Amino acid sequence: MKKLTILHTSDIHGNVYPLNYGNNEVAYLGLGKIATIIAQERMIDEQLILIDNGDVIQGTPLTYHYVQFLKDRPNPMVKILNYLSYDAAVIGNHEFNYGIDVLNKAVSESSFPWLSANTVHEDSDKPFFGKPYIIKEINSVKVAILGVTTHYIPNWESEENIVGLKFKDCLQETKNWVAYIKEYEKPDVLIVSYHGGFERDLETGEPTENLTGENQGYAMCQEIEGIDILLTGHQHRSLTGNVNGVEIVQPSHSGQAIGKVCLTLNNENQIIDKTSSLLIVDDVEADKEVLTLTSEYETQTQAWLDTPIGMIEGDMLITDPFLIRTEDNPLIEFINKVQMEIAGVDISNTALFNNASPGFRPNVTMRDIVSNYIYPNTLKVLQLSGQDIMDALEQNASYFILNEEGQLDVNPAFLLPKTQHYNYDMWEGIDYILDIRKPVGERVTTLNYHGAPIDRNGTYHVIMNNYRAGGGGDYTMFKDKPVVKDIPMDMTELIANYIMKRKTIKATVNHNWKVIWK
Structure with missing residues (x-):
């Protein structure tokens, strides 16, 4: 028997420190606390896979102050993700909020790849961020990780922030890339990390929102053969479960929880069991090393916030x-x-x-x-x-x-x-x-x-x-x-x-x- 663990963050939105910036009171969230859980999980399984599912570089005064006053320095969120040895990150819709130059700089500073198979060059249809998927081999198990981003971004984002980009339909592109990966890579495990959520009730299949295409997770589980795990986000929900044989997870937002999927495989690398859970940060102490990584950014942010x-x-x-x-x-x-x-x-x-x-x-x-x-x-x-x-x-x-x-x-x-x-x-x-x-x-x-x-x-x-x-x-x-x-x-x-x-x-x-x- 073989075991494989996947950890998954999503919609961190710039939260590092366990506090509410409105009043600086304690809050049960942030990458500092998430980092402690990651360290604990690595003690159990050194070879786990760690993925961020998008919306990480924007969202707090820390990230806003960085973009306004310190953007020539390394991105504070990327510094932390590098330190925590993330294997990959997916582009979220809020990654574009500060402009394409800020995003490209964050990508270039990362020691891991950013994935978005359906975000392409407008003139060539080639994935804009380079890699649509990556392959990891762990304990002789071949794992494919495909990243896709909600294609509804042009309905929200300022045009100047997405010039030259095209966002292809997530459902169709996921179908295309899953078929390609299965044929040419032949992985033992296929993970789709989708910065998007679920458009239907997971049990009844009834629509839970207008079917605009912003969220297509339910359709992915029903219509695409070969997905073992669907990591989701964007909706800020706390979800675990299994939809049509696909193990799904969505870990809330702001670093309140981290998603965990555990696979058991037999000696022929066939999956024989899948379970998902959410690891909540409430009683977890923040990792002091992670907080120190961005302490100078934080000090300047706090001084700026108190400016009359x-x-x-x-x-x-x-x-x-x-x-x-x-x-x-x-x-x-x-x-x-x-x-x-x-x-x-x-x-x-x-x-x-x-x-x-x-x-x-x-x-x-x-x-x-x-x-x-x-x-x-x-x-x-x-x-x-x-x-x-x-x-x-x-x-x-x-x-x-x-x-x-x-x-x-x-x-x-x-x-x-x-x-x-x-x-x-x-x-x-x-x-x-x-x-x-x-x-x-x-x-x-x-x-x-x-x-x-x-x-x-x-x-x-x-x-x-x-x-x-x-x-x-x-x-x-x-x-x-x-x-x-x-x-x-x-x-x-x-x-x-x-x-x-x-x-x-x-x-x-x-x-x-x-x-x-x-």
């Missing part, structure tokens, strides 16, 4: 994120005002990205800004019709349901399989009411612009982040609409500059929108 920016006169704190999404409030109104002034337009939308957003304290620092605006978004002004705006608000209104008690609640579709609070927008420059007592698609009962009903055939210029402008979050009414203005500067920098220029910001609210349900 300005003052807030009034209340921009968040005590109830659910309530924030039901009526106009000073924080969201402020962000929309920043966007409108920068773009020179009078209609804007933005979101409260997650429920951990604390709002702005009276003495604003960079820590406040990055704690509330957590994504490296840029801005675009789109030319929309009044009907487009109406359709977007109806999509917005689907965020809510009335529960069994008749109380307002969040639609489970925005919570499962992945939390999507960032896909509910709040608007400035228009007056509107969402009535959740009405059926989905008929909930916008008031929609006015400059005091009169909006002209559904009229033309309006609207500022929004680049993710939404590409149709992200099922806002298909925005996709491929004319771009009037592109503002490539990161939104956190725009907010900081806005506050620093004015020194003091008054918290205001004009009550231009509300949600009603009773």
Whole structure:
């Protein structure tokens, strides 16, 4: 009998230290803790395979500060992955957020290959990052590892960050490469590491989201013969199990857990048993050597986060994120005002990205800004019709349901399989009411612009982040609409500059929108 262990991280999103950057309180996450588990597992099996499944170089103030101020130095996340002797990493969609130059530099500094069989040169169809798959031989067992990346990236990413690239359909490319590997490599074990998730319930096969192609993991398990293990991510779910004979795992996000798959093979290298599990970091002490590797980056990041920016006169704190999404409030109104002034337009939308957003304290620092605006978004002004705006608000209104008690609640579709609070927008420059007592698609009962009903055939210029402008979050009414203005500067920098220029910001609210349900 032979044993083979595969460890799998995904969606680390720049988390190294076990802390919450918003308040520097302890958090049970990060590569520091993951590193301790990896070391423990290597004591059991020195020859284990270690793979990162994508979205590792972006996501925290540490990685943002690095890109803004220290990018001539080695990438801090790559330094750690090199130290931990990763065998391979897969390109995730957020790898592109800081631009192709930052990504290429990270790849060049890596002592392991980055895989993405379906991310290709636009003019040649050759894999952009070189290797679509690698072969490892462990204890006379031949293992193939194929990497693929969700092909939905052009719907979210700024065009300048993916110039010259084409993202081919994951399902079809995985079929093609699995067939190729089986014929020409004849591996004993075939692993697909897919930066994407599952579009259907793993037990019933019922769709759990709109079948856009963003996630195709279920179809891979059902339609592709020869996959032994499917490592997944992107959805930030905690999953283990077996789908149609394929062992699957997805290890949450931010370094809260690491996925583990154990194979047992007979002497003819045939798999006779497969099990998957998640190793949780909660009670694990962070590896001090790993923390030391990036300690200088972290020290500079913390100093930058405490840099004073300005003052807030009034209340921009968040005590109830659910309530924030039901009526106009000073924080969201402020962000929309920043966007409108920068773009020179009078209609804007933005979101409260997650429920951990604390709002702005009276003495604003960079820590406040990055704690509330957590994504490296840029801005675009789109030319929309009044009907487009109406359709977007109806999509917005689907965020809510009335529960069994008749109380307002969040639609489970925005919570499962992945939390999507960032896909509910709040608007400035228009007056509107969402009535959740009405059926989905008929909930916008008031929609006015400059005091009169909006002209559904009229033309309006609207500022929004680049993710939404590409149709992200099922806002298909925005996709491929004319771009009037592109503002490539990161939104956190725009907010900081806005506050620093004015020194003091008054918290205001004009009550231009509300949600009603009773």
